[in-house]
Amino acid sequence: MTAVEAPRFSDARLEEIRALVARYPGPRSALLPVLHMAQQDFGYLSAEVQQYVAEVLDLHLMQVREVVTFYTMFREQPCGTYLMEVCTNASCMLNGADDLVRHMCERLGIQVGETTPDGLFTVTEVECAGACAGAPVVQINNEYHEKVDADYIDRFIDNARNKGEEA
Numbered sequence: 506m507t508a509v510e511a512p513r514f515s516d517a518r519l520e521e522i523r524a525l526v527a528r529y530p531g532p533r534s535a536l537l538p539v540l541h542m543a544q545q546d547f548g549y550l551s552a553e554v555q556q557y558v559a560e561v562l563d564l565h566l567m568q569v570r571e572v573v574t575f576y577t578m579f580r581e582q583p584c585g586t587y588l589m590e591v592c593t594n595a596s597c598m599l600n601g602a603d604d605l606v607r608h609m610c611e612r613l614g615i616q617v618g619e620t621t622p623d624g625l626f627t628v629t630e631v632e633c634a635g636a637c638a639g640a641p642v643v644q645i646n647n648e649y650h651e652k653v654d655a656d657y658i659d660r661f662i663d664n665a666r667n668k669g670e671e672a
Contacts, residue, residue, distance in 0.1 A: 512547050512554045514561070522561060532562040536572055540579055549580040577631045584627035585620045587665055589658075590644040592634035600640040601654070606630060608655045612662060625665060 514522065522542065526535045539558055540550065547554050550573050559569045573579045577590075589609065593602045606617060609628050613621050620627040634642040639651025643658070650657070 512543075512551075512557045514542075514546060514557075518542060518546060519561070526562070533564055533568060536562060536564070536569065540569070540572060544579060549583050551581065577629070583620070584629075586625050587627070588644075588646055589626060589628050590631045590634070591628065592632075592636070592640070592642045592644075593630045594633040594637075596637035597634070597641040600652075602641040605641055605643070605653060605655065605658065609658055612659065626662070 522535070522539055525538055526532050529535050536558075539562060543554050543558050544550055550558075555569045555573055556566055558564075559566045562569075573581065580588075591597070591602055591606050591609070593606065606628065610616055613626050613628065615621055615626070615628060617628055617630055631644070634644055634649065636642045636649055636651060639649070641653055643650045643653045645661070650661075
């Protein structure tokens with residue numbers, strides 16, 4: 506059995522973090538961008554990664570947890586290749602977001618917050634995507650898709666699956 510390696514930023518990333526912290530009045534002010542860096546580098550913010558960020562910034566773990574658990578953009582679990590975040594706030598809900606979520610979950614055979622067994626898709630709900638004019642909005646891997654309907658999602662899923670088969 507091999508020991509699981511503790512998360513560690515590269516030397517270049519640590520230098521980037523030091524430069525970032527120097528721009529702020531205190532290290533806690535750099536927490537949001539450092540969490541984004543950590544999620545980019547490690548894929549998600551596991552308990553170990555959160556503890557490591559706390560150590561790097563000389564913060565208490567709870568200060569990191571408060572931020573990670575508040576913002577929906579931070580993930581504490583691995584997600585699929587395609588993270589599909591459906592806005593379910595008022596404008597999107599009134600334009601069919603709830604039906605869209607239901608369709609996506611039925612089509613993929615998962616519940617909100619779950620990942621498909623093949624690791625391709627994770628479906629989540631977000632409180633507001635800030636793109637009400639394009640409701641309903643689905644953010645897929647940080648790219649906004651507006652006025653999304655079931656046919657659009659079906660085409661996206663089919664294309665993503667076909668792309669995976671070509672690899």
